[in-house]
Amino acid sequence: MNNFIYENGTKVYFGRGCVREFLTCLVKEYSTVMMAYGEGSVKKNGIYDEVLSILMKEGKNVVEFSGIMPNPTYEKVLEGTRLANESRAEMILGIGGGSVMDCSKAVALAARCGGEPWENYWARRGIVDFEPLPVGVIVTAGGTGSECNGAAVITNEKRKIKTGYDYPRCNPEFALMDPAYTFSLPKEQMVSGAFDSLSHIMETYFSEPDEQNVSDEISEALMRNIIRNLRQAVRNPEDYTARSNLLWDSTLSENRLIKLGKKCDFTCHLMAHQLGAYTGCSHSRSVAVLHPVYYRHLYRDGLVKFTRFAENVWGISPEGKSREELARAGIDALADFIREVGLPTTLRELGVTDKKQLKQIADSCRFSPGAYRKTESQEILEIFQECY
Ligand code: NZQ
Ligand code: ZN
Numbered sequence: 001m002n003n004f005i006y007e008n009g010t011k012v013y014f015g016r017g018c019v020r021e022f023l024t025c026l027v028k029e030y031s032t033v034m035m036a037y038g039e040g041s042v043k044k045n046g047i048y049d050e051v052l053s054i055l056m057k058e059g060k061n062v063v064e065f066s067g068i069m070p071n072p073t074y075e076k077v078l079e080g081t082r083l084a085n086e087s088r089a090e091m092i093l094g095i096g097g098g099s100v101m102d103c104s105k106a107v108a109l110a111a112r113c114g115g116e117p118w119e120n121y122w123a124r125r126g127i128v129d130f131e132p133l134p135v136g137v138i139v140t141a142g143g144t145g146s147e148c149n150g151a152a153v154i155t156n157e158k159r160k161i162k163t164g165y166d167y168p169r170c171n172p173e174f175a176l177m178d179p180a181y182t183f184s185l186p187k188e189q190m191v192s193g194a195f196d197s198l199s200h201i202m203e204t205y206f207s208e209p210d211e212q213n214v215s216d217e218i219s220e221a222l223m224r225n226i227i228r229n230l231r232q233a234v235r236n237p238e239d240y241t242a243r244s245n246l247l248w249d250s251t252l253s254e255n256r257l258i259k260l261g262k263k264c265d266f267t268c269h270l271m272a273h274q275l276g277a278y279t280g281c282s283h284s285r286s287v288a289v290l291h292p293v294y295y296r297h298l299y300r301d302g303l304v305k306f307t308r309f310a311e312n313v314w315g316i317s318p319e320g321k322s323r324e325e326l327a328r329a330g331i332d333a334l335a336d337f338i339r340e341v342g343l344p345t346t347l348r349e350l351g352v353t354d355k356k357q358l359k360q361i362a363d364s365c366r367f368s369p370g371a372y373r374k375t376e377s378q379e380i381l382e383i384f385q386e387c388y
Contacts, residue, residue: 001261080107097141143193145254147175192284263370
């Protein structure tokens with residue numbers, strides 16, 4: 001295994017009723033709380049009322065930062081930063097999915113960093129040598145794992161870049177995770193969120209080292225768990241056991257644990273981010289479109305791992321197959337699963353309709369140094385065209 005340092009500063013409170021049980025105690029030392037949320041789902045499903053009543057009962061001064069959109073923009077981060085500073089917020093309580101959590105972490109960083117946040121912390125990896133505003137999150141949608149990492153993936157609309165670095169100091173202080181809070185998610189979002197977790201694992205697993213290491217074995221167990229529980233949750237979206245597994249799988253997939261000692265690829269994410277920056281398409285649905293096509297380009301360079309994926313994740317027998325056939329059978333099983341759970345398989349289904357724009361998007365993609373091999377922008381364009 002490669003050398004590593006492991007740190008995760010988020011304390012997790014998981015399970016039914018955790019907000020009612022623990023929120024009061026977690027916000028005890030703050031008098032002004034900035035409550036950050038999205039475009040209204042929390043008002044429809046009652047989570048907003050529940051949280052607000054707890055904060056009001058404790059006599060908190062509550063400042064609301066609402067309207068955080070999916071794929072949050074840098075403009076929105078700056079709006080939140082002004083509000084946090086003007087209201088002298090002492091902490092940010094983000095209630096939502098990845099977009100709200102990311103925007104909350106970005107505001108917390110920007111409110112305390114001094115200087116131009118984008119240039120110093122998004123355009124390149126900066127050094128966070130100060131304490132961002134404390135953040136706590138109440139997770140309403142699984143998939144990104146944002147609750148237990150320090151990344152804030154933000155879209156700079158002017159520059160057409162979507163990016164974010166994982167800064168350990170930006171980890172939320174606490175995460176309240178009640179699986180029942182995810183029940184109101186539309187089925188499509190539940191499915192694509194679970195696929196995003198699977199994507200995080202695959203991006204990590206398909207990278208060196210390939211020899212036996214505990215990170216890859218944990219990854220295989222997580223992938224099998226997601227596949228099984230997503231099938232179950234598609235059959236019965238209110239299956240609490242399946243939904244709890246998916247929610248915790250999501251955290252474990254992006255809390256740095258399975259990345260320990262691994263190079264990590266993340267090429268599909270880098271492509272998906274730029275598709276998002278140019279077209280605003282859904283992150284979790286776009287990775288579903290990209291993975292099988294990217295892997296058909298890549299598998300010969302990571303044959304050991306792709307054959308292991310076929311056998312250990314999909315249970316495919318190697319008998320009578322060459323190594324290449326076995327590897328391709330694993331990728332076919334992944335593609336079949338994507339169709340089975342109703343995820344999109346083309347960019348057009350994501351609303352990416354301007355084929356001419358694909359070259360510009362491909363040219364804007366960064367390369368992943370951890371991939372089995374470098375994918376040049378011409379090949380990224382071919383992948384986009386095959387996905388179109
Ligand atoms: O805006 P609201 O009204 O809250 O509605 C949201 C949104 O429309 C809705 N939703 C969330 N919880 C709900 C609900 N609707 C009903 N009931 C609930 N309980 O779901 C829609 C999508 O929410 P969003 O937060 O955008 O989805 P997701 O969790 O997939 O987050 C996506 C964002 O996270 C970034 C992505 O790039 C994207 O911007 N990511 C963050 C990562 C990280 N910080 O580590 C890693 C990921 O790879 C990803 O890049
Ligand atoms: Zn993702």
